[in-house]
Amino acid sequence: MRLTRLQIGLWTAAIAALIIFVATQWTAESEGQVVESFRPNFALADGAGTIRTSDEFRGKFLLVFFGFTNCPDVCPTTLSEVAQVMDDLGPDAGKVQPVFISVDPERDRRLGLDAFTQAFHPSILGLAGDEPATRAAAKSFKIFYEREDDPNAPDGYAMSHSPALYLIGPQGEWLRQFTYGTPAAEILTDLKERL
């Protein structure tokens, strides 16, 4: 089959468009940006058992992290960074609410949620809802978590989860994510530009 000049032109244009599209998507992903903003939400119990919702924090920036308190490496690392950011924000700290959402709520409630989050920073709000509410929150943040049976882990299981830190704006809009390992100084700089 021979292609006319027009057909060749159209195919070239289509392929070029596809390459540009993929490249833009990839860049957007790697920079932690999305084209479309959305409003993640949650309604989860805090350490005292009171249901806390994303709506009550309108007007503030939210720094949201999903994890579990039995996690020795990833979770303390990120929570330490969040704690450092809160300290370094100084007088602006009141405009930012850090939230730790448990993906292992049953065990975390048993082990004690507040003692864990408070040990990093008194401003961090720990939430551990029931299973459906936790699923719903994760879905609205578009994050993944899963229980993995592992005979080498405490109680025979560990949780795998998205380790990024999510920034939500004062109107509840998703702003960006900080990939795992983003230094506190970088998070602080980003926040200060927005406050």
Next chain:
Amino acid sequence: MRNTLLFASTMALLAPAAFACETWTVGDLSVTHAWSRATIGADRPAVFYVEVTNKGSADDALIGIKTPIASMPMLHETVVTDGVASMPHAMSVGVPAGATTELTPGGFHGMLMGLTAALKEGDSFPVTLTFERAGDITIDVEVVSMRGTGPSCEDGN
């Protein structure tokens, strides 16, 4: 950041016993910067980080850790695949010739399960490392705060 640095270096100078700065040697290996974070109670696993430099010409590997403070110490690796972090058990951690291998946040780490007591900031505890070639060495591990990002003597933290 500068404050943190200043604080860290001041603390390092003031620390009565800077265990983490101590270096132990076994065969061609030198082991330093051994640290852990404080825990709340004994029900959650503690972590263990360390740095091993292999000055020899033969590759070695860390194949096990033991400590009297935990009934189930293990080597794990934090792996982030497609944006999801999991923590598989590591059978061994390679210590290649002429290189420094770090057990560090977000990578390989020791997971100390079944703690006999909570770890408190300022404590230290022994860990015995078993290397495939070099054999066993027992070192002291410094416990820093839960917010710690490195041993108290380490520059840049």
